[in-house]
Amino acid sequence: MSSRHSELGLSDSEYELIVAKLGREPGGVELAMFSLMWSEHCAYKHSRKLLRRLPTEGPRVLLGPGENAGAIDVGGGLAVAFKVESHNHPSAVEPFQGAATGVGGILRDVFAVGARPIAVLDSLRFGELASPRSRYLLDRAVAGIGFYGNSIGVPTVGGEVYFEAAYEQNCLVNAMCLGIAEHDRLIRSAANGPGNVLVLFGALTGRDGIGGASVLASAELGEGDEAKRPSVQIGDPFAEKKLLECSLELLDQGLLASLQDLGAAGLTSSSSEMASGGGLGIDLDVDRVPLREADMEPFEIMVSESQERMLCVVEPARMKEVLAVCAKWETTATAIGTVTDTARLRVLRGEEVVGDMPVAALVDHCPLYDLDPVAPASPIYPAPPAVLRGDEAPRDVLLALLGSANLADRRPLFEQYDWLVQSRTMRRPDEADAAVLLLPGGGALGVSIDGNGRRVACDPERGAAEAVYECAANLACVGAQPEGLTNCLNFGNPEKPHIGWQLSRAVEGMATACEALGVPVVGGNVSLYNEGPEGPILPTPVVGMVGRMPDAARAGRAGWTREGDAIALIGAFAPAPAGSELAKLRGEAPAGPLPEADPDAIRDAHGTVRSAVRAGTLASAHDIAEGGLAVALAEACVLGGLGARVEPPGETIDLLFGEAPGRAFVVSGARDALGALDRAVLIGEVGGDRLVCGPIDVPVAELRAVREGGLRAAFP
Amino acid sequence: MRFGVVRFPGSCDDVDALLACERVGEAEILWHADRSLHGSDAVVIPGGFSYGDYLRVGAIARFAPVMESVARFAAEGGPVLGICNGFQVLCEAGLLPGALLPNASLRFVCRQVGVEVIDAATAWTAACSPGDVLSIPAKHQSGRYVVGPEQAEDVRVALRYVSGVNPNGSWQDVAGVVNAAGNVLGLMPHPEHAVDPLTGSVDGLRIFGSVARAAVGV
Numbered sequence: 001m002s003s004r005h006s007e008l009g010l011s012d013s014e015y016e017l018i019v020a021k022l023g024r025e026p027g028g029v030e031l032a033m034f035s036l037m038w039s040e041h042c043a044y045k046h047s048r049k050l051l052r053r054l055p056t057e058g059p060r061v062l063l064g065p066g067e068n069a070g071a072i073d074v075g076g077g078l079a080v081a082f083k084v085e086s087h088n089h090p091s092a093v094e095p096f097q098g099a100a101t102g103v104g105g106i107l108r109d110v111f112a113v114g115a116r117p118i119a120v121l122d123s124l125r126f127g128e129l130a131s132p133r134s135r136y137l138l139d140r141a142v143a144g145i146g147f148y149g150n151s152i153g154v155p156t157v158g159g160e161v162y163f164e165a166a167y168e169q170n171c172l173v174n175a176m177c178l179g180i181a182e183h184d185r186l187i188r189s190a191a192n193g194p195g196n197v198l199v200l201f202g203a204l205t206g207r208d209g210i211g212g213a214s215v216l217a218s219a220e221l222g223e224g225d226e227a228k229r230p231s232v233q234i235g236d237p238f239a240e241k242k243l244l245e246c247s248l249e250l251l252d253q254g255l256l257a258s259l260q261d262l263g264a265a266g267l268t269s270s271s272s273e274m275a276s277g278g279g280l281g282i283d284l285d286v287d288r289v290p291l292r293e294a295d296m297e298p299f300e301i302m303v304s305e306s307q308e309r310m311l312c313v314v315e316p317a318r319m320k321e322v323l324a325v326c327a328k329w330e331t332t333a334t335a336i337g338t339v340t341d342t343a344r345l346r347v348l349r350g351e352e353v354v355g356d357m358p359v360a361a362l363v364d365h366c367p368l369y370d371l372d373p374v375a376p377a378s379p380i381y382p383a384p385p386a387v388l389r390g391d392e393a394p395r396d397v398l399l400a401l402l403g404s405a406n407l408a409d410r411r412p413l414f415e416q417y418d419w420l421v422q423s424r425t426m427r428r429p430d431e432a433d434a435a436v437l438l439l440p441g442g443g444a445l446g447v448s449i450d451g452n453g454r455r456v457a458c459d460p461e462r463g464a465a466e467a468v469y470e471c472a473a474n475l476a477c478v479g480a481q482p483e484g485l486t487n488c489l490n491f492g493n494p495e496k497p498h499i500g501w502q503l504s505r506a507v508e509g510m511a512t513a514c515e516a517l518g519v520p521v522v523g524g525n526v527s528l529y530n531e532g533p534e535g536p537i538l539p540t541p542v543v544g545m546v547g548r549m550p551d552a553a554r555a556g557r558a559g560w561t562r563e564g565d566a567i568a569l570i571g572a573f574a575p576a577p578a579g580s581e582l583a584k585l586r587g588e589a590p591a592g593p594l595p596e597a598d599p600d601a602i603r604d605a606h607g608t609v610r611s612a613v614r615a616g617t618l619a620s621a622h623d624i625a626e627g628g629l630a631v632a633l634a635e636a637c638v639l640g641g642l643g644a645r646v647e648p649p650g651e652t653i654d655l656l657f658g659e660a661p662g663r664a665f666v667v668s669g670a671r672d673a674l675g676a677l678d679r680a681v682l683i684g685e686v687g688g689d690r691l692v693c694g695p696i697d698v699p700v701a702e703l704r705a706v707r708e709g710g711l712r713a714a715f716p
Numbered sequence: 717m718r719f720g721v722v723r724f725p726g727s728c729d730d731v732d733a734l735l736a737c738e739r740v741g742e743a744e745i746l747w748h749a750d751r752s753l754h755g756s757d758a759v760v761i762p763g764g765f766s767y768g769d770y771l772r773v774g775a776i777a778r779f780a781p782v783m784e785s786v787a788r789f790a791a792e793g794g795p796v797l798g799i800c801n802g803f804q805v806l807c808e809a810g811l812l813p814g815a816l817l818p819n820a821s822l823r824f825v826c827r828q829v830g831v832e833v834i835d836a837a838t839a840w841t842a843a844c845s846p847g848d849v850l851s852i853p854a855k856h857q858s859g860r861y862v863v864g865p866e867q868a869e870d871v872r873v874a875l876r877y878v879s880g881v882n883p884n885g886s887w888q889d890v891a892g893v894v895n896a897a898g899n900v901l902g903l904m905p906h907p908e909h910a911v912d913p914l915t916g917s918v919d920g921l922r923i924f925g926s927v928a929r930a931a932v933g934v
Contacts, residue, residue: 143824421729
C-alpha cells in the first residue's frame with residue numbers, strides 16, 4: 001500500500017528523518033510543506049554536493065548562489081543581476097503556459113533582488129521537427145514566451161533552439177533574465193527584525209500549480225501526463241507588470257526590509273527561505289491570505305504556485321506607505337504574518353496552529369545524496385536517421401547543413417519576440433554572436449546563452465566545458481569580457497548510474513572551463529528527471545554569460561561588412577566530426593571522444609578577438625561552431641549580404657564541416673591590420689555574390705534561401 | 717515644446733517614448749488616473765498592453781480619466797500621437813476611424829519595416845515630404861487596420877507600409893492614419909525606437925521633430 005508521504009515523493013527514510021526532526025508525526029500541512037522543501041527541485045538533494053565544485057567567487061560578484069538571482073558589478077555604480085531557470089516539465093505538459101510562466105518566474109527572480117529586468121534569453125530543445133508533437137510544442141512554447149515577455153515590456157534579445165529525438169517527450173524550456181540596478185538598490189531575501197510584518201502582494205492565491213515542484217519537476221514524465229495539467233500554473237503578464245513596477249517603486253522609496261518572489265512551492269519555500277536567511281522565525285496566518293477560491297485548505301494555500309506574487313518584510317511604521325504604493329499599482333497587499341525570533345515556521349489558521357516546524361529542518365536538513373556514477377557500457381542514445389549518404393559533394397553537404405533545423409535561420413522564432421523595447425538593444429538577434437545591450441555612460445553588455453546536448457552526450461566533461469568556451473567566444477565576437485555565468489543543468493534521473501556519470505562529469509568540465517576563463521558561477525538551476533518513456537534527454541548543461549565592453553559603438557557583428565576586406569582564422573583550428581551536425585546528418589549516434597581543448601590557447605584566442613573588436617580592427621567576428629568552418633563562412637556571407645573567396649586550411653569534408661566549438665573564429669577586416677594580429681591566418685577576401693571555398697561555390701542568394709527555408713515550414 | 721507621455725498600467729514603451737521626446741523637447745509622464753495634462757503642448761500615447769489588453773485592445777484604456785482630457789485637447793487642435801497600443805486606444809476612443817485587429821498571421825511580429833509618408837500635411841509628418849520612406853520597427857500582435865465601408869472614403873492615410881512589407885495584413889497597407897484636422901496621428905510602427913543610430917535608424921526623429929518644428933513656427 002502506498003503511503004501519503006510516498007505519494008508526495010518522500011522516501012521512507014526521509015519521512016523517518018522528518019519524524020525525528022519534529023519529535024512526532026507531521027500533520028497534513030507539515031507533510032505537504034516538507035514534501036516540497038525536500039523535493040529535488042527545492043533541495044537539490046542529488047546535485048548540491050556536486051555544485052560545490054563550481055567556482056563562485058570573483059572580484060565583481062555582488063550576489064552569489066543562494067539569492068533569487070546572482071549579481072555582478074559592471075562599473076559606474078551599476079550591478080547586473082541575472083539567472084537562468086528551467087520550466088521543462090510544465091512546458092512538456094502545457095507548452096504555452098509552461099513557457100510563459102517560465103519567463104514570468106525568472107523575471108520575478110531578477111526584480112526580487114531589486115533590479116529592473118532589461119532582457120530575456122531562452123534556450124529551447126524539442127524533438128525532431130518531423131514530429132507533429134515537437135512542432136506543436138515549439139509553436140506553443142515560442143508563443144508563450146512571446147506572450148509573457150512582449151506584454152510586460154522586457155525584450156527577448158537572444159537564445160538558441162535545437163531539435164533532437166531525445167527531447168521528443170521531454171522538451172526543454174530554459175529562460176534567462178538579466179536586470180540592472182544601482183549597487184545600493186540590491187536587496188536580499190533574508191528576513192530581518194523580529195516584529196516586522198510579512199506582506200504578501202500581487203495576485204490572489206488559487207489552486208493552480210499545486211504540487212508543481214514535487215509532482216512535475218521532480219519525477220520523470222510518463223503516461224497520463226495530461227492529468228498533470230492542473231499542476232501547471234497560468235500566467236498573467238499584466239499582473240506581473242504591475243507587480244514589477246510596484247516592487248521597484250517600493251524599493252525606490254526604501255520601504256522594504258527584504259523581498260522574495262514566490263516561485264516553486266509558493267508560500268512554503270518563500271517564507272521558510274526568508275526565515276532561514278535571517279536565522280529567524282515566521283508566524284504566518286493562512287486565513288489572511290487573499291484567495292481566488294474561498295474554500296481552500298491550509299495546505300493548499302501553503303503549496304499553491306499561483307503566479308505573480310511577492311513576499312516582503314516591512315517595518316510596522318512603513319506599512320501605510322507600502323499599502324499606498326501597492327494601491328497606486330492596483331496590487332493587492334496584505335499583512336499575513338510576523339517575523340519572530342523563534343527560528344520556527346508556524347502556520348496558523350486564525351487562532352489554530354496547523355503547522356509548527358523548525359525552519360532549519362525545512363530548509364537545511366533534507367538529506368543530500370551522493371551519486372553513484374558509472375559510465376555506460378554501451379551507447380545510451382540511438383543513431384538518428386541518415387539524411388546524407390556520405391558521398392555528397394561538399395556544396396551539397398553545406399546546403400543540407402544550412403537548411404537543417406538545427407542550423408537554419410531562427411527568424412521565424414525571434415520575430416515573434418519584441419527584441420527592442422527599453423531602447424538598449426544594439427545587436428539584434430542574427431546581427432552578432434551575442435546580444436549587445438547599451439548601458440548608461442556609453443558602455444554595453446554582451447550576453448549569450450549556449451549549450452549542446454549532443455556533444456555532452458558524446459563526452460560529458462569536454463562537452464560541458466565547450467559550452468562555457470563557446471559562450472565566452474560569442475561574447476568575444478562582440479568585444480565583451482565575460483564577468484559572470486549562470487547555468488541550468490538539464491539531465492535525466494540522477495539515481496541512474498549513467499545519468500549520475502553524465503552529471504558529475506559535466507559539472508567537472510564546466511568547473512574546469514570556468515576556472516580557466518576566470519568566470520564565476522553566480523547562480524543557476526538544476527533540472528533533473530528529464531526522461532520520457534523512451535529514455536533520458538541528452539545531457540544538456542546550458543550556460544548563460546554576461547560580459548562588459550567599454551565602447552558600445554564598437555560592438556562586433558557576425559556578417560561581413562565591407563567588400564575587399566581580408567578574411568582570417570584566429571585560434572586553434574582542429575575540428576573533428578565527433579558530435580557534429582555533420583555526424584548527425586550522416587546518421588551517426590552521438591559518441592565521443594571530442595577534440596581536446598587547450599584552455600590557454602582558448603583564452604588567448606578569445607583575448608585576441610576581443611581586443612581587436614574593441615580596437616575597431618575587425619569589421620566582423622564570428623565563432624566557428626555548429627557546422628564548422630564552411631557553415632561559419634556561409635553565415636557571415638548571408639548576414640552581411642556579401643560573398644567571399646576563401647582558401648580553407650583543408651578541403652576534406654571533416655575539415656570543412658567538423659566541429660571544435662569555442663576555439664576558433666572567422667574574422668574580417670583590413671588586410672594589414674588582420675595580418676598583424678596574433679595567430680591570425682589569412683584565408684581569403686570578402687566580395688562578390690558567391691561563397692567560393694575550396695571545392696564549394698554557391699551563390700549567397702542560394703545560401704540565404706536554403707537557410708531561411710529550414711524552419712519556415714514549422715510556422716505556416 | 718513640452719510633451720506629455722501617458723502611462724497606463726501595462727504601458728511598455730512609455731519610457732522609450734519619453735526618451736525620444738526628450739531628444740526634441742521636454743517631456744514628462746502623465747499618469748492614467750490623473751485628468752491633468754500638466755500643460756503639455758503635445759500628447760503621446762505609447763505602446764504596450766494597457767490594462768493587459770485581455771479584452772479587445774485599447775478597449776479599457778479609452779475609459780481612463782486621462783483620456784477625457786486627451787479627447788478635449790485633441791478637439792481643441794492639440795497634437796496627439798498614438799503609437800501601436802496608443803493607436804489602438806485612439807481608435808477605441810473614436811478620435812480616429814477604424815479598428816486594429818489581430819495580425820493576419822495570428823502571431824506577434826517584430827520587424828524593421830519601410831514606411832512611406834503619404835500625407836505630409838499633418839502635425840506629426842510636417843518635417844517629411846510625401847514619398848519619403850522611413851525605416852522604423854513594427855512590433856505588435858494586433859496591427860491589422862480595418863475600416864468599415866461607410867468610413868473608408870473619409871480615412872486620411874498618413875503612412876503606408878512600402879510595397880510587399882505589410883507585416884499584419886492591414887487594409888491598403890495602412891501603417892498610420894490621421895484625423896481630418898491633421899493633429900491626431902495613430903501608427904503601428906514605433907518611431908520612438910528609431911531615434912538612435914546605435915540601436916537602428918534615426919528616421920523616427922522626423923515624426924517627433926515635425927511637431928516640435930510646428931510648435932516653434934518654422
